[in-house]
Amino acid sequence: xxxxxxxxxxxxxxxxxxxxxxxxxxxxxxxxxxxxxxxxxxxxxxxxxxxxxxxxxxxxxxxxxxxxxxxxxxxxxxxxxxxxxxxxxxxxxxxxxxxxxxxxxxxxxxxxxxxxxxxxxxxxxxxxxxxxxxxxxxxxxxxxxxxxxxxxxxxxxxxxxx
Amino acid sequence: xxxxxxxxxxxxxxxxxxxxxxxxxxxxxxxxxxxxxxxxxxxxxxxxxxxxxxxxxxxxxxxxxxxxxxxxxxxxxxxxxxxxxxxxxxxxxxxxxxxxxxxxxxxxxxxxxxxxxxxxxxxxxxxxxxxxxxxxxxxxxxxxxxxxxxxxxxxxxxxxxxxxxxxxxxxxx
Numbered sequence: 001x002x003x004x005x006x007x008x009x010x011x012x013x014x015x016x017x018x019x020x021x022x023x024x025x026x027x028x029x030x031x032x033x034x035x036x037x038x039x040x041x042x043x044x045x046x047x048x049x050x051x052x053x054x055x056x057x058x059x060x061x062x063x064x065x066x067x068x069x070x071x072x073x074x075x076x077x078x079x080x081x082x083x084x085x086x087x088x089x090x091x092x093x094x095x096x097x098x099x100x101x102x103x104x105x106x107x108x109x110x111x112x113x114x115x116x117x118x119x120x121x122x123x124x125x126x127x128x129x130x131x132x133x134x135x136x137x138x139x140x141x142x143x144x145x146x147x148x149x150x151x152x153x154x155x156x157x158x159x160x161x162x
Numbered sequence: 163x164x165x166x167x168x169x170x171x172x173x174x175x176x177x178x179x180x181x182x183x184x185x186x187x188x189x190x191x192x193x194x195x196x197x198x199x200x201x202x203x204x205x206x207x208x209x210x211x212x213x214x215x216x217x218x219x220x221x222x223x224x225x226x227x228x229x230x231x232x233x234x235x236x237x238x239x240x241x242x243x244x245x246x247x248x249x250x251x252x253x254x255x256x257x258x259x260x261x262x263x264x265x266x267x268x269x270x271x272x273x274x275x276x277x278x279x280x281x282x283x284x285x286x287x288x289x290x291x292x293x294x295x296x297x298x299x300x301x302x303x304x305x306x307x308x309x310x311x312x313x314x315x316x317x318x319x320x321x322x323x324x325x326x327x328x329x330x331x332x333x334x335x
Contacts, residue, residue, distance in 0.1 A: 050208075052210065054212055054262050054270075054306050054308060055214070055262065055263070055264040055306055056264050057262065057264065057266075057270075059262075059270065061208050061210070061310070062208075063205075063207040063208055064207060075255065075277075077277075083291055083293070083294075085289070085290075085291040085292060085293065086272060086275070086291050088275075088277055088289070089256075089258060089272065089275045089277060090255065090256045090258075090275075090277050090312055092207055092208060092312060093207065093208030093256070093258060093310050093312045094258075095260065095270065095272070098269060098270045099262075099266070099268075099269050099270055101266050110266050112269070
């Protein structure tokens with residue numbers, strides 16, 4: 001009988017001890033704002049954007065381009081940037097989503113979207129339809145006059161040994 | 163007579179406002195040996211690391227600091243990146259430096275870059291976007307310094323570490 005109780009006690013300690021280590025980590029990942037973090041592909045499939053967090057805002061960088069090089073075989077540059085001093089910056093790695101803040105209700109606002117094809121910056125609103133789908137709306141001035149693109153989440157590349 | 167008095171009052175208010183919003187005083191603010199670690203596994207393409215710094219005007223100005231002083235303008239003067247591991251700049255295509263803050267009204271700014279980067283260099287002086295006014299960002303006091311390094315290699319299991327030095331000219335009033 002005593003042995004049985006001891007076994008139960010040990011089992012309980014192991015269970016609750018493990019939970020106390022696991023729960024705080026789970027709570028951390030449950031911040032709904034962070035659900036947007038990951039790699040996303042716009043509907044044209046010509047680029048992939050990695051969204052991550054800096055402080056309390058969210059940013060998206062170009063991490064893959066279907067055509068990474070220009071006609072001369074050199075890495076594509078941000079040649080349409082309105083700031084001439086940044087036109088030699090590489091397009092891969094460019095932050096085209098900036099300063100989005102989570103507003104609740106699966107919506108991120110207050111940020112901007114940059115279109116490297118014409119160097120224009122638009123106001124942006126991101127709505128998460130489901131865990132793998134974003135409605136990315138860009139507009140100038142009036143939201144109703146904007147355009148929405150649907151982005152799909154990509155899985156992280158599988159690990160391979162070097 | 164009343165009209166003249168009104169005009170004179172307006173001129174006086176304008177002069178007062180102009181004197182209060184004077185040009186301020188320029189100070190150089192140096193940040194050295196800021197450490198960045200891009201934690202592996204790293205994949206080909208841009209990889210990012212961030213460090214938060216505090217702009218402490220009281221520490222910068224010492225005895226001349228007066229409560230309520232703020233940064234009105236800021237310009238990046240120089241920025242230098244150097245490797246903080248034995249790998250140097252091997253397999254690094256380019257680096258980009260940006261500043262950001264938590265304030266919803268203040269946008270992130272790309273402030274400097276080097277493209278391409280010399281793989282054999284011991285350090286790399288970044289090219290500065292000199293016409294950017296970073297005053298609003300620096301006046302926040304707490305700023306995220308973000309370093310992006312574009313990796314050529316398809317996959318790297320370890321970390322890549324860098325150090326950054328930069329100088330700002332802060333106009334304080």
